[in-house]
Amino acid sequence: MVIVSLVVVLVLAVFGALHWYLWRRLVRDTTARSGVSRRVGTVAFVAAPLLMFAAIAAEQTGAPFLLQQVLAWPGFLWMALTIYLLLALLVGEAVRPLLRRALDRRPAPAAEPADVREAASVPAGAPARDAEQPNETSTSTSTSTSAAVAEAGAEPTPVAAGPSRRLFVSRVVGGAAAVAAVGTVGYGTYGVLNGPKVKRVTVPLAKLPRSAHGYRIAVVSDIHLGPVLGRGFAQKVVDTINSTQPDLIAVVGDLVDGSVKDLGPAAAPLAQLTARHGSFFVTGNHEYFSGAEEWVERVRELGLRPLENARTELAHFDLAGVNDVAGEDEGQGPDFAKALGDRDRSRTCVLLAHQPVQIHDAVDHGVDLQLSGHTHGGQLWPGNFIADLANPTLAGLERYGDTQLYVSRGAGAWGPPTRVGAPSDITVVELASKQA
Structure with a gap:
């Protein structure tokens, strides 16, 4: 318990330091100390992370679904925006001294020559003074004016000046960082909401009979219906899958983020x-x-066949499915022996398993092809580097001994409805017989 508390404190400290840095560069360094802009910016940098934590807490605790929906959009989008504001500002730290140096090299504006100023003040047709002769009248007048001002107790009006070079550089770097971050998140969010694209992959299988050559499986994973992605998004996914006219559809996990009560209509x-x-x-x-047992029954009612550590023998190959490893905490974890133990290994076997890490058990049980999701391809660059370390395959097709693994990047998104560098997909896997 003490260790958990220390980790929480450390995470909050890092998170607070991150937001202080963002506030400093984007608000404090670019605004006047007592200006309205600084006050508004400060309020925004306090409210946004609070909304983010509230959105996460509302989803995890099963708060009223309407409240989840209200909090999800600003809260989760801020999560993505924070990442790209930080990255853009870090790049800006390298640009900042270069920009200052470039401004310092610019020559100061030349002073206007005295004779030009005099000429401009002389009425047309008046005789010009000798350039070397002191302007006694002008000097006298200036002295008299200064004395009058001093006697009146007034101060001369200062000449208006533009922002300092330091302020100018801060505004340029901060503005560019904000534009880059908002543009990146906006484009990535549009990509998700617009729906997944179809990807096609051919997988040759040694034991597949010639009669099954060209068999097409539509693989969809990680739809993540929830407070942000709802019924309209589900309809786009369904329409896209149906447009491919597959022989078989495989939904390989992470369909929802919420209860059947809240998301049943979205999944319809x-x-x-x-x-x-x-x-x-x-x-x-x-x-x-989200309540696995209820969702298994719900998808069964919708016409999908759950494969809970089970196998079905199709005409040309065996199709098996195992539960996700997260089910182990509920006594419903993957059971490869139950799903595959007594099968005829001379037949081709295709396995549905949510996480790529299950590939090692698949190899041990003689599976020919495993279809997975889970990774989202990293979802938000540079998160792909972290996801790649945690999974044997981040996305795409790879071989492990005699077993091939295909990992889809998924159709939806978790948390921010945003993808950067990892576009969503529905994959049509076309099986190829080496006998054809």
Whole structure:
């Protein structure tokens, strides 16, 4: 308990320091000390992270769904925006001294020559003075004016000056960072909300009969229906899958982030999925955060067939599915022996398993092809580097001994409805017989 508390304190300290840095560069360094802009910016930098924590807490604690929806958009978008503001400002730290140096090299504006000023003040047709002759009248007048001002107790009006070079540089760097971050998050959010694109992959399998050559499986994972991605998004996913006219549909986990009560209507379009040999479903880790048993029954009602550590023998190959490893805490973890132990290994076997880390058990049980998701391809660059370390395959097709693993980047997004450097996809996996 003490260790957990220390970790929480450390995380909050780092998070606070990060936001102080963002506030300093984007608000304090670019605004007047007592100006309205600084006050507004400070309030925004306090409210935004509070909204983010509130959005996460509301989802995790099962708060009223309307409250989750209200908090989710600003809270989760700020999560993404923070990442790219930080990255852009760090780049700005390198640019800042270069910009200052460039401004310092600029020559100061030349002073206007005295004779030009005099000429401008002489009425047309008046005789010009000798340039070397002192302007006694002007000097006398100036002295008299200064004395009058002094006697009146007034101060001369200062000449208006523009922002200092330091302030100018801060505004240029901060403004560029803000534009880059908002543009990146905006484009990444548009990509998610616009729906996943279709990706096509051909996978040759040694034991696949010639009659199954060209068999197409539509693989979709990580839809993440929740407070942000709702029924409209589910309909886009279903329409995209159906447009590929697959022979079989595989939904490989993380369908939802929430209860059947809140998200049952959002998942309703799944009943429209159409494939010659049906639609199949396996659990992901987020199902176990959302009531896995209820969701398994719900997808069954929608016409999908759950494969809970189970196998079905199709005409040309075996299709098996195992529960996600997150189910172990509820006594519902993956059971490869139950799903694959007594099968005929001379037949091709395709396994649905949410997480790529399950590939090692798949290899041990003679699986020919494992279809997975979970990684989101990293979702938000540079998160792909972290996700790559945590998973044997980040995205795409790879071989492990005699077993091949295909990992989809997923159709939706968790947390921020945003993807950067990892576009969403629905993959049509076309099986190829080496006998064809």
